[in-house]
Amino acid sequence: MNPVTLTINGADHTLENIPDDMPLLWAIRDIAGLTGTKFGCGMALCGACTVHMNGNAVRSCSITVAAASGNEITTIEGLSENGDHPVQQAWMEVKVPQCGYCQTGQIMNAAAFLEKTPNPSESQIDQAMTGNICRCGTYNRIREAIQLAAKKGGAS
Numbered sequence: 001m002n003p004v005t006l007t008i009n010g011a012d013h014t015l016e017n018i019p020d021d022m023p024l025l026w027a028i029r030d031i032a033g034l035t036g037t038k039f040g041c042g043m044a045l046c047g048a049c050t051v052h053m054n055g056n057a058v059r060s061c062s063i064t065v066a067a068a069s070g071n072e073i074t075t076i077e078g079l080s081e082n083g084d085h086p087v088q089q090a091w092m093e094v095k096v097p098q099c100g101y102c103q104t105g106q107i108m109n110a111a112a113f114l115e116k117t118p119n120p121s122e123s124q125i126d127q128a129m130t131g132n133i134c135r136c137g138t139y140n141r142i143r144e145a146i147q148l149a150a151k152k153g154g155a156s
Contacts (some may be wrong), residue, residue, distance in 0.1 A: 004069045008032050009078025019067035027050045027065045028075055036076035040133075047132030050105035051075050057112035063138045076104040079111060085109045090149035098136035106132050110146050119150060 003016045006027060013032050028037050028051065028151070037060055038047030044062035051060045052074040079085045087110050097103045106129070113128040120128070125146050134142065 001085055004065050006065060007033070007071070007074055008034065008074060009032045010072075014070060015065060015127055019066065021064045024051070024060050024063040024065055024068045025060040025067075026074070028060060028073070032146040034075050034077050038101060040102070040105070045131070048102050049110060050064075050108040050132065052108060052112055055112065057109045057113060060125050076108060079108065079136070087112060087114065087145070087149045088150040090145040090152065091123075094141050094145040094148060096138055096141045096145050098138050099135075106134065106142055110142070110149065113140065114146070120146065120147075122147075 001017055001019055003014055004018070005012050005014045006018070006053070009026060015027060015031055018027070018031070025037060025039060026031070028034050033108060037051055038048040039061065040046035042061050044059035047059065049060040050057050052058070053063065055070060080088060087107050091097070091103065091107060109129060111134050115127075117124055117128070122143060125143050126128045129146070
C-alpha cells in the first residue's frame, strides 16, 4: 500500500493507505469526491463508470488505482468547465436523458469517440456506443445527439 498519485481533471490527488487494486471508480467518487461517475455493474459491462484515461474511454470500475497512476484521468466534471462541451450541449438540445443514471458514461464515451471519429456514420456510432447500456432505452436520442455534436464540431 504505497502512496499513489492520480491526476484527475488536471489536479493531483495523492492517495495513501489504500490497496493498489482499489478500482479507480472508488478513488474518483470516495476520495476525490467527484460523484458524476456512476457505479453500475462493477464488471465493466454497462458503461456507467466511463471516464477518459489519456483521452481514451475506459471503465473505471475495472482499472486499478495502481494502473491509473501516471495517467491523465478526465471525469464528467472535467469534460468542460460549464457543461458546454459540444456533446453535453447536444445531449440537452435533443433531451437525451430520461432517468439520467447512465448519461455521464454515455457522454464520456461519445466525447472520446468523436475525438477519434469526427464525422461518424450511424453504424459507427452504434458500434462505438455498444456496451454503454441505457435501461430507459434512449438509444435513438443518444445517436441523434452524437450526430448533432459531430455537426457542431463535437471533439472540443
